Amino acid sequence: MFKIKPFKNTIITFTVAGILFINPIIGQAELGDQVLKKGMRHDDVKILQQHLIDLNYLTIKETTTYYGDQTVNAVMEFQSSQGLDVDGTFGxxxxxxxxxxxxxxxxxxxxxxxxxxxxxxVQALQERLKFLGFLDIDNCTTYFGSQTRQALVDFQKTYGLKVDGIAGAETIETLNNNKRKLKPSANRGSSRNSSLGENIVSTAKKYIGTPYSYGTSSSKSFDCSGFTHYIYKKHDISVPRSSADQAGVGSEVSKKDLQTGDLVIFSNTYKSGPSHAGIYIGNGNFIHASSAGGGVMISNLNSGYYSNHFTFGRRVF
Structure with missing residues (x-):
């Protein structure tokens, strides 16, 4: 736990030649051990103000022990950016x-x-982008996919950097210098382009009837995750190659919230854990490379087998 001057008012005693000396040293209480509010004077206020300055929430020439309007406003802005109740009181x-x-x-x-x-x-980069509100995924991974690239593009646009979706020295430095969470915008995170989802489905349907072959991912044959990997790649969306890894990309979506183009994951089919994948095409249906069906086909999520093994959807763009 981060602590600042973790000592309270202390009385130090010592003796010289049998004479007892008492030296009162008034220390600073640990920041966070009491509520700070408007009108208070306390050494902790100076510590709080300095942190708010370092995080770009407060602009003052010199810190003081007084909790005035500027500190209140800075705390309110901080609370708002962190999704807290906004009252200007530091509790x-x-x-x-x-x-x-x-x-x-x-x-x-x-x-x-x-x-x-x-x-x-890559995972550390994702965690920082997620923390700042630019990347909306459940679990960060070690793979740099299209969502990470888009999150970087949004970050670079916000902070006036060269917009290339690449984490170079300048972008990393800016990420380190900005620790303020931003409220998700309508163009960020789980928002999506429905026309892109329709285009993905349109591309996938072109391969209906293509033979199933384990371990392949080409226009001539696919296995299940090879098919999803191939189709998404055609639309500049990067997902891992295996169904187990695909189960960890993007953000989780329940069956009722599935949208056209979402990745769908099934578990415990021929092995334990995530083991089959497809692409949702709407109306309860999905397209996939099926070993039982012999190739790329459309099936219904609510049929007995697939309903029993459905795990979740993943929103990957």
Whole structure:
């Protein structure tokens, strides 16, 4: 836990030649151990103000011990950006949110990250973009797909950087320097282009009847995840190759909330865990490369077999 001057008012005693000396040292209480509000004077206010300055919520020439209007407004802006109740009072909820920001590990720039790459640095990048409100996914992964690229594009546009969807030195530095969460916009996160979903389905239907072949992903034959990987790639959407990995991309969608073009995942078919994938085409139907059916075909999610094995949808664009 992040702590600042974790000592309270302390009485220090010592003796010299048998004489007892008492030296009162008035220390600062730990930030977060009391509610700070308008009108108060306390050393903790200075600490709070400095953090708000560092996070670009407060602009003042010099910190003070007084909790005035400027501090109230800065705290309100901070609370709003963190999705907290906005009252201008710095209580436990605000303190915990501040701790999270202060404890964020800086991203380390070792290489330029772009779509198609994999690594722990990709996951760290996703976690920062998700924290800032630019990436709407349930679980961050080590794979740099189209969603990560779009999140970077949105971030770069917001902060006036070169818009290329690539995490270079300047973008990483800007990510490290900006710890303010932004409210999701209508063009970010789970919002999607319905026409793109229709185009994906249109492309997928062109391959109806293409033979099933395990381990393949080409226009001549597919396995289930090879088919979804191939179709999404044609629309510049990167998903992993295996159905198990595809089950972790994008954001989770329930059956009732499925939309055209969503990835659908099935589990415990021929092996335990996520083991089959397809693309939702609307009206309860999905298109997939079926081993039992011998190739690419359309099936219904509510049929006995697929209803029993359906796990969730994934929104990947």
């Amino acid at each position: 436990q909820a605000s303190f915990k949110a501040l701790q999270v920001l202060l404890e964020l590990e800086p991203l380390v720039y070792n290489r330029t990250l772009k779509e198609g790459m994999e690594g722990e640095d």
